[in-house]
Amino acid sequence: MIQNKGDTVIIKGSKFMYVWMFLATVGFLLACIFLIIHGLKFNSKYSFLYLGGGIILSPFYLYITLWSLPGFIPGKILLKIVPGEHGTVITNKSKVSIKNIRNIDLVRNPLNLINDIVIETFEDKKVKIRTYNLLDDGDFQVIVDQFIFPYLTDNARQVWDRKIDLDKLREEDNYIRQEHKIE
Structure with a gap:
């Protein structure tokens, strides 16, 4: 995965x-x-x-x-993340800087019942990444918390912290947030 x-x-x-x-x-x-x-x-x-x-x-x-x-499609890549201070989230159609992410969420499309990752940027753009329900909610939260969260702006971090329950992630997915030091 x-x-x-x-x-x-x-x-x-x-x-x-x-x-x-x-x-x-x-x-x-x-x-x-x-x-x-x-x-x-x-x-x-x-x-x-x-x-x-x-x-x-x-x-x-x-x-x-x-x-x-x-x-x-076998081997289908949903998205690529280049973590880091100047990191990006790369999809087939677009590229979003991690510092430009205001909000990121997993949203179910009511028309086709497929989960989409929705990224809202500070430029008021919305980038939708179709997951075809191949990415579990817990896995999505772990991926964002591990690879994107450390490089978000302070306001975006506060928004993400309100969305997730780290105790639930610890119980269900055995995930513990690491302290990241950004240089």
């Missing part, structure tokens, strides 16, 4: 989340097709329920599956 290549940290989705997303999208789509096929056989008194459930739910799961497909 996290790879260090020189001074760059590469963030990819975890294998567990790949399997989880595959089961949640393609698995439910196949289940809907299964319900429709068995509903069309009319072998049971529940055939109409199978048919109705499959027909009603299959467009929703097809929609979710199509939105998630780009995330299933």
Whole structure:
């Protein structure tokens, strides 16, 4: 999930989340097709329920599956972070200086139910990084706290500290914030 290549940290989705997303999208789509096929056989008194459930739910799961497909590309890099005093967050479409980050958050898109990393800058720009639900909330918090937090401005640090619960991260992810000395 996290790879260090020189001074760059590469963030990819975890294998567990790949399997989880595959089961949640393609698995439910196949289940809907299964319900429709068995509903069309009319072998049971529940055939109409199978048919109705499959027909009603299959467009929703097809929609979710199509939105998630780009995330299933093997080796998909979600973002790159170059930590440091003059560090940057690099995506496929943009590059944001860490000192320019006012707020960073993981937000669920209500239309496609996919989490996006939203970075707000001091220049009032919003950069959205699609994660395809391959990055867990706890992993996101650890990544930001470990690689971005030490180089944020004081106000952005205060905003980030209000968002996270370090005790919960210690319990769930075994993460303890290191004291960073910026030179």
